[in-house]
Amino acid sequence: MNYIHDEAALERIRSRLRIEPGHVRRLRNCFYKKHQSPEASLGQLPESQRATFGREVTFHALKLRSRHDSRLDGASKLLFHTTSGQLLETVILRIASGRTSLCVSSQVGCAVRCRFCATGQMGIALNLTRDEILDQVIQANRQLRAEGRSIRNVVFMGMGEPLLNEAEVHQALDVLLSPQCFDLSPAHVLVSTVGIPDAMLRCAERFPNVGMALSLHSARQEQRELLIPLAHRYPLDVLREAMEHVAAIQRHPLMIEYLLLDGLNDTDQDVNELIAYLRGLRVHINLIPHNSIREAPDLIGTAAERRRWFAATLTAAGFTVTVRYSLGADIAAACGQLARLETVPSAEDSKCGEDVGQQVERF
Ligand code: SF4
Incomplete structure (x- = not known):
């Protein structure tokens, strides 16, 4: 084809x-x-x-199966199926500032198996092709036409670990940035990874102006492996070395994603070790609230007051910090909730909206 x-x-x-x-x-x-x-x-x-x-x-590699609009905020989830019948999800995020971001999937399922993530509980099904990745942007833009909006930011934060599908993701990035095609500014494209050192370097070298986010979640190896099982392959010192190389290549600071979980990674020791680990690096730290999933009922998000304390401690140590909140929790479209679901979580499951007004963008 x-x-x-x-x-x-x-x-x-x-x-x-x-x-x-x-x-x-x-x-x-x-x-x-x-x-x-x-x-x-x-x-x-x-x-x-x-x-x-x-x-x-x-022209199209995917078929749109359904669309789910949040009643709480500006998120819409698009559910697609591939020609082989696999289902995947893409999330449109209408930011209060008027900008529109798209959270694209790079795989169906994910082999990384992060404990807090519904996609990770599915295991890996398949890598999406360049055309399947790009068709998510094409079809989302088509949906948005009626609203007079178009996608400004594309973030690889949907289903899958983009750097485990490196070749197709690189090809998709080429087309997203190509002046003959989408012509997106590299500053408006972000690749998020749990930290695969060699692939991080290759991505930074080939796309030095594309943003990169590292899902760190803990600066303590043992805790990190609890949350991100794949982390056992990439010890924190190796990851730190890769971060230094990436920071030296890239124009933008490296984004550090840190999901705050009660008692697991939000203690005094956690914040002190995080400060020590990141000291000297050009980074921007994003503190993310936890969106509960049925598969991990024991994980509880850090309370708002403790989140503010965590952020203030990092800021006092000289870091730039943003406290994020997720859109789309009522349609299972928030960070960590993507799992090919057409059903929506109960009101109890939804943690969305508590931080509305603090920060409305994912990056
Ligand atoms: S958080 Fe990302 S890397 Fe981790 S399991 Fe979910 S999709 Fe995979």
Whole structure:
């Protein structure tokens, strides 16, 4: 199958069908930047060439199965299925400032198995292809057209560990940044990882202006392994070395994601070890509230007052800190809740909204 995102295939087809380069340029402009349907975009070609081109080029890799809009905030969850029938989720985040972000999935399921994450409890099913990753952005933009919005930020924080699907994620990043395609500013794209040192370096070297977030969650090896089982492969000192290299390459500070869990990683010792671990690094620390999942009822989020204390302690130590909150908890679309669910959690499960007004962006 020749996907629209495949530059080389597109050029071969264009040349064989003897289509003017300017016509294909206009078609792509319509499709990527004006968020028009394939049919409307094909209208940019001379009539005699539309049908043949349309038969040879595939525009969509996913089928939208359902859309769930939050009643609490500006989140919408899109549930897609792949051609092989696998389900995956993408979350639109309408930020109060008027900007719109998209949280994309890079895998169906995830082999990292973080304890606090519903996706991790599924294990790994498959890596998404470049075209499946990009189609989440295409179809989300199509949904948003009616609202006069379009995606400004793309964050790889959905289902899966992006750096365990490195080749496809790199290809997707190429297309997201390409002036002929999505033309997103690298400053508006963020790859989030649990910390796979070699892959972090490769990503930073190839995309030095794309943001990177490290899900640290603890600066104590034992605690970190409890939360992120894969962490046993990458000890904190090795990770710290990778962070230094990444910080030296990248223009933006490295984002440190820290999920606050009551009694697990929010003690005096935790904050002191975190300060010692990050000292000297150019980082921005994001403190994230826990969104409960059925699979880990024993994990409880840190109370608001303790979160403020944790943030103040880090700030006093000289770090830039943001206390985040998640959108979409009522539709199981908040951080850690993505698990191909069409049902929504009960009101009891929903922890969303308690921090509304503190911070409304994920990055
Ligand atoms: S938090 Fe991310 S890396 Fe961890 S299991 Fe969930 S999807 Fe995978």
